[in-house]
């Protein structure tokens with residue numbers, strides 16, 4: 001990628017650099033999307049139907065599994081996965097604390113107890129060692145999250161789970177197309193949840209989700225559960241929910257699936273370009289750059305840097321003043337959220353989660369982000385550290401930084 005940017009170029013940037021510009025992302029395929037929506041209107045089939053069937057087949061093949069079941073959101077996909085695993089009151093489900101809320105709310109919704117595990121400080125993914133410490137005979141399921149687009153340690157996790165028979169549900173909401181040892185996210189666990197929320201790598205024009213599974217029995221159960229547990233019509237075998245995927249969403253997503261590989265490649269190029277820029281500017285001494293672990297295909301839903309304690313929020317404010325959009329995924333571990341206080345964790349119970357929540361910052365990485373915009377972002381970060389570098393960076397307890 002070196003030479004693909006000009007570090008002397010954009011002196012003034014009047015346009016904001018958005019964290020994610022969906023209109024820029026969708027503009028080139030706008031006509032194709034509208035034509036697909038028109039077809040649905042004319043077909044009169046608005047729920048499930050042929051567009052959903054087609055998407056289920058495409059996503060199953062893309063995720064290297066036999067079965068995929070559409071549903072209304074990624075959050076519902078997680079809930080349905082746990083319902084299919086028969087999670088009930090008294091059960092425990094091990095989840096990372098450093099994730100989006102939905103990874104844990106599906107557990108409490110079924111009356112079970114989330115058991116929060118800490119993360120690996122380099123990948124930000126759930127620590128298999130902490131899972132091994134927390135697994136009990138009550139552990140009905142484990143939900144590893146493939147955070148930011150990089151897969152969790154699935155081999156270790158499946159190995160631990162197999163010792164007690166816990167069901168492994170992958171939360172791949174941020175990681176469609178990610179790989180570990182050449183095998184896709186969604187093909188490792190018993191069941192996988194995907195999200196089509198617009199900020200995800202495969203984003204719809206609204207809410208949507210999908211489940212993948214290599215298991216015919218789970219596929220059948222999930223199909224039943226998403227449609228009121230009804231089969232045939234008005235005969236209810238189990239108590240399911242209403243979580244169907246709209247044909248509108250599936251039609252848009254069927255168009256977008258044609259481009260997903262290309263978009264993933266553009267995200268990867270942007271990640272490489274950031275890395276090169278940060279090195280050229282010498283900023284790798286000031287901040288921790290994200291790292292792709294061995295045998296991984298990272299799909300870069302987010303490009304997250306770690307900023308030393310005390311600098312993250314001031315840097316973020318300075319970037320905001322320069323109209324550069326950033327985000328903090330996530331400002332609090334779930335174990336620190338008000339709604340989970342009843343579980344009795346203190347912040348320091350999960351020290352790496354707590355520290356990450358104070359240090360992470362997501363920079364714009366979406367496919368259509370330009371090289372000039374990336375230079376502008378990196379220059380703005382350099383300006384900040386040139387003015388503030390004298391302050392002590394990374395006090396004791398900071399991560400060991402290794403060569404990328």
Ligand SMILES: *Cc1c(COP(=O)(O)O)cnc(C)c1O
Nearest residue numbers: 073074075100102173195196197
């Ligand atoms: C987005 C997301 C979800 C929830 O997906 P929705 O479609 O928004 O309900 C779950 N887990 C993770 C890690 C997510 O990023």
